[in-house]
Amino acid sequence: MSLVRPEREEEGLRLDAYLPYRLSVASNAVSGLIARAYQDRFGLTIPQWRLICVLAEDGALTQGQIVARTVMDKVTVSRATQGLVKRHLVARSEHHADARSHVLALTTEGRRLYAEIAPLALAYEAALIAGLAPEEVTLLKRLLARLQAAAGQLNGEDPPNVSLR
Template identity: 45%
Template structure:
C-alpha cells in the first residue's frame, strides 16, 4: 500500500489545530486558578459558567451550548450537585428532564472566579491591540457560526 502524498501538510499550520492549541493554552491557564483555589475541573467550571450566563438549563441544553460531550456534562453536573454548587428542579416544560441551576453557594463561587478569569484572559490578549482583539473576536465568531451551519457532514 502506498502512502498518500501529504508532503505539503503541516499540522502546526492547520487552522483547526492552531485554534485547538490556543484554546487549550488559554483554558489550561485559567483552569489552574479554579482548580487550585476552588477545586473545579475545566468541564465543571464551563458548566457553572454557562449556568451563570444563561440561567437554569437542561443537560441537553448545556451539552449543546458548551459543545462538551454529554457524558462529561452529566458527570460535571453530578459533581456540582454533590458539592452543593448546583441543584436540579423539575422542568415545567418537559417532565422527562430536569433544569439545573446554581445554588447560592454556586453563585458566590461563580462571582469569585469570573474576575480572575477575566483578568487572566485580558493578560493573555495583551499582545493584541484593541482593534486586533475586536477583529479576532469577529473572525472567531464567523468561523464558529459557519462551522455550525455546515455541520459535521461537510
C-alpha cells in the first residue's frame, strides 16, 4: 500500500479540515437525529431499522447476507435480529441448504411498521438535503460511494455493492 503525503506537511494535521473526521462528525449528527426519531416514536435502534429496511427492499435474507449488505458486524446484526424477533417484526426460519443458518423475513407487522417509517425517513432526508441542488445531491452520493470504495480498497476488501438510487 502506498500512501500519498500531503504537499504542505508543515501545516500538519488540522482536525476540522481532516476529511475522515468531518465525515464522522456529519455521520454522527445525522445518525443521532434519526436514532432519536426512531427510538422515540417506534422503539427501534438504528441497526434494527437498517435490518427492517433491507428485508423490505430485498426480501428474506440470511444474517450473513444482511451483514454483507449493511456493513454491520455479525454481533450487531444478531442483536438487532433478536430484538425484532422478540417484537414479532421479523420471523426466523430454517435455511434449506444450511442447517446452521437461518433466513430472516419481515412479518406482516414488520411490513406495516416499515410502511409507516419509510415516509418519515424520506422526509428527514429531504430536510437534510433541502439546501442542496439536485445535481449536488447526485454528486454527493457519487463521491460518498467512491470514498467508501477507496476505504474498502485500502482495507483490502472487495469493492462494495453500493446502490446510488
